[in-house]
Amino acid sequence: MNTPALEDQLRSHYVSQADKLYLPPLEFEELLADGDREVVVSITSSPRGHRGSWWVAAAAVAAVTVGGLAIIQGRDTPSNTPAATQPSEQLSPPATASTIGLFPAGDAAAVVAQAYQTPASVATAYLADRTSGANLPTGYTAKATTGEVVTVDESHALVNFNLEVDEDSGDGIVQVEQVRDSTGSTGWVVTAASVASMEIKNLSYIDGHLLGNFAAEWGTTQITVLDVAGAVLATRSGTPVPPDAETPPDQSIDIADLSAPSVVVRAWRTPTASYTESLISAGQQGVVGGWTPLAALAYPEQQASFAGSPVSALDSLAMGETIKANTPVDVTVEASNDAGKLCISASIAEVSGSGCFDLEMIALGTAAIALDRDASGRVLVAGIVPDAVSSISEGSTIIQPTQNLWFTVTDSQQHSFKIANSDGTKVVTLAIG
């Protein structure tokens, strides 16, 4: 049986998804009659009086479902390197002490001497350099415009950019890092950059031999290998791929006799707006340079923070069985009718509700629901976590999950919970409010 075209699969998918929509009856007059109703989707929730109803459940659920950078940030400790850069298949910092990043070139002192004091300034200068005529493939012009800066942690950030060429444009990310020289002065350096989906896979640099491969997509991929000072060591041009080509096999990079301790691998795919650049050091292998590691940083909700950790409560539950109830507030967790899902039911005084999560969402560590104030002004937040999570903390308040379930009763509608494993090497933040 032939598989439907991807476009048709998408159409069917969207329709089936949209059919799951549930809309309660509402007349326009009722909507207008709610005179104090404010715009509901905003950067921060506006102060509201008591309504005696649920207010945050969707926000917490949403943090699990789609949560943006403002909601979920993963990190590993004690290293200050972002979690998403840790897996072995991604490029790690270069091995040589003299090599910091792509731009400005050089060691920490050289980077600091360039005096780029913000992520935006170094990203803008970097893109201006890379889109200057001398650094572009022959006959190709490109213009880059930087956009929003997303802070990953105090010394790492991502700068969004758009790359325009004659008949195409693409969105990309520049990864930047703040470095410190021996005097304590700081400066920002670009460590990687890529337009969406452009990447070099299976990169290895062993004994002066650079290997890798890239997807053969519309256009001609041109690879330039440089030393960290910017001197061109080798160039390669891939086989041209027409726009309507049926997914051809990947093309390969195979360059021998390189002697630099670290090399920059830069790729343009013309005539499209496709670009990626990364740094690889001698001894590294099996790494991915380009979009995938950057996207992992940019969309941390895709990083299952506690992936692989079981949720024992799910294994031990019979359908519909409650494993926790009649606590000072009623909070229960029960298996749902859909395999692989857990639902939280919670109640406090006169308000109650529930939320359901699949295992992938629970693996993020931030599956939670929250209730608006009850008549006594209390707010209930309840969540379900994988076995790996040992504590949920906020300030001096530390909550230990029981049978994968945790909850807290507070008097505040705004929270920032730290959800951590036992040795503190994995921490995610759940922001509510």
Added chain:
Amino acid sequence: MPKLSEDAPQPVAAEDLAGLFRARREPMARLAYVLTGNSQVSDEIVQDAFLKMHRNWEHIANPVAYLRTAVINGCHSYHRHVAVERKAPVTRQAVAISVTDEISDALAKLSYDHRAVLALRYFCDLDDFEIAEILNIRPGTVRSRIHRSLAQLRKEIPQ
């Protein structure tokens, strides 16, 4: 409602706006749902869009296009900041999130901008120019985003 000048468009009759709400609330919520996966959030986004439209009605030349843009922007804002307040009590049905499938997983790995373009093309069946107007980008960027998104999905979904 601001006082209208003589040459301003005439305000729509309340029943017309109500009729538009009845006719367009669900289609707009369906669009929001494919981008948020959450019924209540989708409903809230659409309600907000109608409320904004009601407040700005005299300046709106194309209500349907306005609604689409407001819904897409609302979904974008939701994805970025996710601070949602609600009017109605939550029901289990509204909060429940379905188990993800292969296409959902693959779509989730795209940026919101790319998912929005795909939804507008393959769910709303809009052309490049209509999508470009809604998203305030160039038609070439629409084509590029669709091309890149499909390429990325093909990597994720075995064909």
